[in-house]
Amino acid sequence: MTNRKLYLGPLTDNRRWDMVKIRPDDIFVVTPPKCGTTWMQTIVALLLSGNPDVETELSVRMPWVDIRIREMTEVAARLEAMSHRRSMKSHTPMDGLPQHDQAHYICVFRHPLDAHFSYRKHVRNIPMPWFDLWYPEDDTDGITFRRFLDGGAEGFDTDAMPLAHILQHYKAAAALADRHNVTLFHYADMTRDLSGTFSKLADLLGLTYSTSVMEQLVQVATFDNMKANAERYAPSGGKGFMKSDSEFFHSGSSGKWRGKLTDQEIAAYDAMMDAHLEPAERAWLEYGSNEHAVT
Template sequence: MKTRKLYLGPLTDNRRWDMVAIRPDDVFVVTPPKSGTTWMQTIVALLLSGDPEVETDLAMKMPWVDFRMREMSDVAERIEAMQHRRSLKSHTPMDGLPLDDNAQYICVFRHPLDVHFSFRQHVRNIPLAWFDAWYPEDDPDRIAIRRFLDGGAEGFDADNTPLAHILRHYKAAVALADRPNVSLFHYADMVRDLPSTVARLSTLLGTSYSESVIEQLVSAATFANMKNKADRYVPAGGKGFFKSDTDFFHSGTRGKWHGQLTDAELATYDAIMCAELPSDQREWLEHGSGDMSD
């Protein structure tokens, strides 16, 4: 990728990647927010360590590089000092990231409407007013869904995770999916068959463990275990960044948007999806590789 798009918002600055010297064995976890980021990061941490009790400490050990609330010189220094195999998090689409021929890029997606409703829950769990204009707690005018549907893919809008930004993420990943080091995963497939997800990722990362160890790693990566041990698995867990660490893992379900939208809102969503994606790509973005019933 010769040139990178600029993604600059209140929370995001992808120019920060210019201060990171990529290593050939680095693992990037690249996702729209609330698409399975923390879940995938945890699986990566488990596979790189081989330890079901590993202290993931994602915010420090697998940092969100784009997040401009931390001084980048400090983040870059910490990343450079890491002696273990590194994994780095990004909410920037692939067309805004440095693309190395050897590093692994793990892109995770989820039904866009599930992302939206999960993000609504997420912002209510943050003790700050960052997102109140887009996601008012009392929303009789249905501002949140309107801005999800009409928001832009870049700038201020992008940090609020509108549909356009999710589609930008997906299209940028699909455009690079023929590369052997760019892989697409889907949240629904992770829910349906977590062992297969772990096995596929293990192959990509080149890790190898006994069957019994893999079973322990899969058990550690289940939603129930992560929710029960939220202070361990939540980014910055136990530090008061969220009102409730447990609520960070709110439900882990799919189809939470059913019955929540009007016919007109669903029609608008459908029209955008039909205009932006061919039918096979839309089906995968919404449902993954398995059952299309949700």
């Protein structure tokens, strides 16, 4: 943990990275939850293989190292035994991850309110009653959004994904964005131009395919295809981890929070965003490269 910030939550522990021997060609997919993690992991898997029929098995082949569900000795041994180019997932901000000058860090972000409302759906789809403390099913008093705004970036609040944690993710990644091996992507840009996302990532990772192969890979990673084959593309799909694999890919759209928050809630969110980010930073975190997005 030398020179790394500690992120220790009820479900996750970034000290687990101490057992991973980082390789120069490793790829880290680093995101707050529900910001396109599985989508980006799938894109990486497709590009590394060049095979539209590749079995992704993300939870095993591209593991979420931070989470405590699997014994870290087993995860570390499995990673060490891999002879191919590896990719790993993390919901830990960049300042809590091991840094390697050659490994690639792919950081993905999404409008914080879209991520929050997607997370609300997600916690109803997984058998972890701990989340009921933050995300009560019958939330007539608005507890969920208050905790989203009030929660801290570390400690017990971390795994409930409060706004502070999303902001910490963004600031930690942006602070390193001038490095050659750290790249920020945005969910909205991926949605607007999936082919461009594939091309950009292929260039970053030094991978080249014919136009026809790239077209096939892009088609596999469309939302409709991943939802239609959810047991294949959802994390631990087909294993009964979630109540519904298909529901993991609920809609893939943005802006579903509109009309669901009071004026006071929106004002409180705006105040927190403006207190922590410059206008240009906020515009990118919410809408990506589309500077003229309608708010």
